[in-house]
Amino acid sequence: MPRIPGVNHLDAVRALEKGGFRIIRQGKHIIMSDGVRQVALPRHNPIKAFTMGGIVQDAGLTVAEFRQLL
Template sequence: MNGAEAVRALKRLGFEFQRQTGSHVIMRRESRTVVVPQHKPIKPGTLKGLIEQAGLTPDEFVAQL
């Protein structure tokens, strides 16, 4: 999975683009802020942290891919 795919999945879950700083996209939904690296590919540990930042379960995230 790359950063663009992660951003698309988060948009489907209601997150909105806030800004991009360098190679990182900042997305927000209510009080949750998620930083998505625009690397290819995103490492498994980084992806797990991204899902936790979003307050999601891995199954919820994967369902949006």
């Protein structure tokens, strides 16, 4: 699984919004969906590298695509 270190949760939310995801609900985690896939982002700063890699993979993006959205 890819690792993406040092990503703030707010930056990750903005990047996923650029990628077509919308916020569904918020609590200790931010749940986002693009209508097909659903991902949960923890409100940690920074999000752990291994966790962020899994979120990007679950979102159907590559590491390069996600970095361009940041």
